Amino acid sequence: MIRFDTIVDLRRHLSTLRSSHKIGLVPTMGALHEGHIRLVENAKHENGLVVSTIFVNPVQFTNADDLARYPRTLETDTQKLEAAGCDIVFTPSVDEIYPESPTMRLNFGDLETLMEGAFRPGHFNGVGIIVGKLFNIIQPDRAYFGQKDLQQVAVVRRLIHDLSFPIELIRCPTIREADGLAMSSRNRNLSSDEREQAPALFQALTLAHDLLTEGQSPAQAKAAVTGFFSGNPNFRLEYVEVVNADTMQPVGEVLAPGQTAICLAAHLGRVRLIDNLVF
Numbered sequence: 001m002i003r004f005d006t007i008v009d010l011r012r013h014l015s016t017l018r019s020s021h022k023i024g025l026v027p028t029m030g031a032l033h034e035g036h037i038r039l040v041e042n043a044k045h046e047n048g049l050v051v052s053t054i055f056v057n058p059v060q061f062t063n064a065d066d067l068a069r070y071p072r073t074l075e076t077d078t079q080k081l082e083a084a085g086c087d088i089v090f091t092p093s094v095d096e097i098y099p100e101s102p103t104m105r106l107n108f109g110d111l112e113t114l115m116e117g118a119f120r121p122g123h124f125n126g127v128g129i130i131v132g133k134l135f136n137i138i139q140p141d142r143a144y145f146g147q148k149d150l151q152q153v154a155v156v157r158r159l160i161h162d163l164s165f166p167i168e169l170i171r172c173p174t175i176r177e178a179d180g181l182a183m184s185s186r187n188r189n190l191s192s193d194e195r196e197q198a199p200a201l202f203q204a205l206t207l208a209h210d211l212l213t214e215g216q217s218p219a220q221a222k223a224a225v226t227g228f229f230s231g232n233p234n235f236r237l238e239y240v241e242v243v244n245a246d247t248m249q250p251v252g253e254v255l256a257p258g259q260t261a262i263c264l265a266a267h268l269g270r271v272r273l274i275d276n277l278v279f
């Protein structure tokens, strides 16, 4: 595996390989876990060359404390990527990516006013800027994103469509711990007590899923999730929504198989966790 820190060196290297290799891109913010590794493995399976990026993107953080506490484990990350078969890792500094603070504003329409868009205003502008930059720098054939950040997948789909990037977007399944907790870099910030309680997010999603498949309405399923967390003072539920899994628009009934998503976000102590089920 080769590591690059500068855009110019990465571009030069890729220019010699582009004509003979399909390029799969796996963007990350590091603190890698099995969820990231599966993205790399999927990319390896489908492309001649896998490029992973590790960059904690300041412009997508809407909370200074969250950015300061974001886990950084660069050395073990690069070892894990190498073991997973990644060919190239791009680890730029903030100055390399943003010699000046970006002033442009991307607007993803309805996606900005729902769920993550509503509770992290400006977050998707920051995601759009960095993902657009990475698409321009690396020019991958395929880009791999996790279902855990389902609304981010919808944002990237819009970015690809609106800016005509010739890139295939691949959504990869959420990888979970044995107790159901979705793997996430932020799980490292949970205390051991909080870690024991954290599978409640998956339990709440499972409860909603079961109610919906028994014929209850999205409103009833959402009320059940709200009730589930109101009995537990350790959690602060931010939202629970039943939406179209592609558009993220709230739905009044269950859609065709694979089209409905239950999404939620909750604070557990100082850590904010998100999760979803698509069915």
Ligand SMILES: Nc1ncnc2c1ncn2[C@@H]1O[C@H](COP(=O)(O)OP(=O)(O)OP(=O)(O)O)[C@@H](O)[C@H]1O
Residues within 6 Å of the ligand: 027, 028, 029, 030, 035, 036, 039, 144, 145, 146, 147, 148, 149, 172, 173, 174, 175, 176, 182, 183, 184, 185, 186, 187
């Ligand atoms: N459990 C998971 N299963 C599959 N993909 C995942 C999982 N967790 C993260 N990803 C994906 O990995 C990519 C990089 O995500 P990121 O580096 O932000 O990690 P993360 O674990 O989501 O961290 P955090 O949620 O704490 O920011 C994204 O496409 C994300 O959706």
Ligand SMILES: CC(C)(CO)[C@@H](O)C(=O)[O-]
Residues within 6 Å of the ligand: 027, 028, 029, 055, 057, 060, 127, 130, 131, 149, 152
């Ligand atoms: C896609 C991404 C790497 C952009 O910073 C980030 O939002 C993430 O890790 O999901």
Ligand code: BAL
Residues within 6 Å of the ligand: 060, 061, 149, 152
């Ligand atoms: N995993 C999505 C990136 C973020 O939470 O900022």
